[in-house]
Structure formats: structure tokens, C-alpha cells
Amino acid sequence: xxxxxxxxxxxxxxxxxxxxxxxxxxxxxxxxxxxxxxxxxxxxxxxxxxxxxxxxxxxxxxxxxxxxxxxxxxxxxxxxxxxxxxxxxxxxxxxxxxxxxxxxxxxxxxx
Amino acid sequence: xxxxxxxxxxxxxxxxxxxxxxxxxxxxxxxxxxxxxxxxxxxxxxxxxxxxxxxxxxxxxxxxxxxxxxxxxxxxxxxxxxxxxxxxxxxxxxxxxxxxxxxxxxxxxxxxxxx
Numbered sequence: 001x002x003x004x005x006x007x008x009x010x011x012x013x014x015x016x017x018x019x020x021x022x023x024x025x026x027x028x029x030x031x032x033x034x035x036x037x038x039x040x041x042x043x044x045x046x047x048x049x050x051x052x053x054x055x056x057x058x059x060x061x062x063x064x065x066x067x068x069x070x071x072x073x074x075x076x077x078x079x080x081x082x083x084x085x086x087x088x089x090x091x092x093x094x095x096x097x098x099x100x101x102x103x104x105x106x107x108x109x110x111x
Numbered sequence: 112x113x114x115x116x117x118x119x120x121x122x123x124x125x126x127x128x129x130x131x132x133x134x135x136x137x138x139x140x141x142x143x144x145x146x147x148x149x150x151x152x153x154x155x156x157x158x159x160x161x162x163x164x165x166x167x168x169x170x171x172x173x174x175x176x177x178x179x180x181x182x183x184x185x186x187x188x189x190x191x192x193x194x195x196x197x198x199x200x201x202x203x204x205x206x207x208x209x210x211x212x213x214x215x216x217x218x219x220x221x222x223x224x225x226x
Contacts, residue, residue, distance in 0.1 A: 031213045042113065042201060042217040043154065050213075087153065095156070096167040097211035098144075103153045 002026050002092050004102035011108045012078055020073045020086050020105045028093025032064050032071045037104070038084045046086075047073065075107070083109045114138065117202050117218035125226055129190040132221045134202030136183055142166070142208025143185040144215060145177055146201040154201070160185055161208050192225045199223075 004024045012018040022032065031050040035043040049055055049064035049071060061074040075082055085106050089099040114137035124130055136143050145157040156169035160179035171177075174192075179185040189196060199220045205212035 030211075033213045042219050043203075043215075044113075044217070045214050048213045089154075091211055091213060095169070098156050098159060098167050098169060099211065099213070099215070101153045101156075 002090075002094060002100050004088055004090060004100060006086075006088055006102040006105045008103065009106045009108065011110065014078055014080060014109055014111050016078050017074065017076045018078060018107065020075075020088075020107070022071050022073070022088035022102055024069050024071075024088070024090045024100075024102075026069075026090050026092040026094070026100065029066060030091035030093075030097060032062070033089045033091075033099065034060075034062055034073045035087045035089060036084050037087065041084075043087065078109050080109055080111070083107060113216050113218060115202060115204050115216050115218035117200075117221050119221055120219065121222045121224075123224045123226065124192060126192055126194060128192050128225075129188065130192065130223065132187040132189070132200050132202075132223075134185045134187070134204075134218060136185070136202075136204030137216050140204035140206050140208075140216070141183065142205045142212060143179055143183070144203040144205070144208075145171075145185070145187050146203065146217075148199040148201060148220075150198075157187070159208065159211070166209065167211065189223070192223075194225050197223055197225045 047062035085104040116135040203215035
């Protein structure tokens with residue numbers, strides 16, 4: 001079956017670094033994506049990893065290890081505006097190549 | 112503004128009724144996706160269209176149907192509404208998408224409340 005696991009909630013302090021992990025189980029792998037969603041807002045694409053390694057986009061980085069079926073999103077120099085839910089998503093063969101989404105990690109940032 | 116337009120933004124209706132949600136994809140995008148998000152839940156994929164053709168179906172109820180028109184806008188029809196259908200319905204679009212896509216651009220969503 002298909003499944004993605006990510007922590008339901010993470011708390012961090014403004015200015016700090018936080019890592020949100022995602023493990024997945026899929027049949028056929030076509031990349032790991034990360035999306036950000038503020039309360040009441042729309043999901044916004046953050047990052048994509050198709051191959052192993054680290055992808056960096058400003059304060060955000062995403063990592064993938066296909067052999068471990070594992071990835072993470074790293075957020076540096078946390079700002080209050082980073083308070084949001086973060087979703088990992090994987091494209092899956094069994095779901096006809098559609099994105100399968102994790103349940104989301106709520107990031108709470110304290111001043 | 113993401114470029115994906117959804118209407119209406121909010122909709123309140125009664126059980127047993129029928130509603131239509133509308134989506135215009137970002138200019139140049141051929142694929143449209145519909146997702147349902149219940150309170151504090153993840154996104155559930157409903158259906159995808161690519162250039163007018165249905166490409167993939169997810170957990171879409173038989174009471175729900177969708178279509179994509181020649182101008183590429185899409186409509187999601189929800190009928191015989193139940194209380195449990197109350198949710199945020201998102202439309203997303205992508206440039207690629209004949210076989211899905213990793214990068215989706217989402218609209219602001221339509222919040223449906225069934226009373």
C-alpha cells in the first residue's frame with residue numbers, strides 16, 4: 001500500500017533551524033515534493049527532489065534518500081511567517097502517477 | 112495571486128442539494144486537478160483532467176462528477192450533499208500532467224459548508 005509518515009506537529013524558536021522528516025512507502029517512485037500551507041490558505045509548492053541529495057532554495061532545503069525511502073525539509077533562520085503546515089507528497093505508480101500526500105506537519109514558531 | 116481562479120470562495124447549502132465549483136487554470140496549463148481537504152486533514156485527490164480528457168481518478172464519490180471544457184476551465188459537481196461533504200475544495204493546475212505532475216499551482220479554494 002501507499003503511505004507517508006510525517007510528524008503531526010513541530011515547535012521551534014524564531015531564528016532557529018528545524019527539520020521535518022518524511023518517510024514513504026510507495027509502489028514506484030517519481031519524486032518527493034514539499035508544500036507549505038498557511039491556515040485557511042492554499043498549498044504552495046516549496047521544493048522537489050527527484051534524485052538523492054540536497055536541494056537548496058534560499059532558507060529552505062530538501063533532502064532525499066531513495067534507498068531509505070526518506071526525505072526531510074530543513075528550514076533555517078525561522079521567521080514567524082514560516083508558521084504553517086508542511087506537506088510531503090510522492091508521486092506513485094499505483095495511484096496513476098498522482099501525488100500521494102502526507103497528513104501534514106504543523107510548524108509552531110515561538111518568539 | 113497564483114493564477115488559478117476558483118469560484119465561489121464560500122458556499123453554504125443544505126443536505127441533499129447540488130452545487131457546482133468552478134476553476135480556471137493558470138494560463139498555459141493544460142492539467143486541472145481537484146482535491147478535497149477536510150478540517151485539519153491532508154489533501155485527498157479527487158480527479159485530474161488533461162486537455163479535456165480525464166486522466167486519473169482518486170477517491171471521488173459517485174455523487175461527485177467533474178469535467179474540463181474546451182477553454183480548459185473545469186467544474187466539479189457535488190450532488191445529494193451530506194454533512195460530511197463539508198470541506199475545502201481545491202483546484203490545481205500544472206503545465207505537464209499527462210501522467211500527473213510534481214509541481215502543482217493551487218487556487219485559493221472553495222469552502223463548502225453543508226448544513
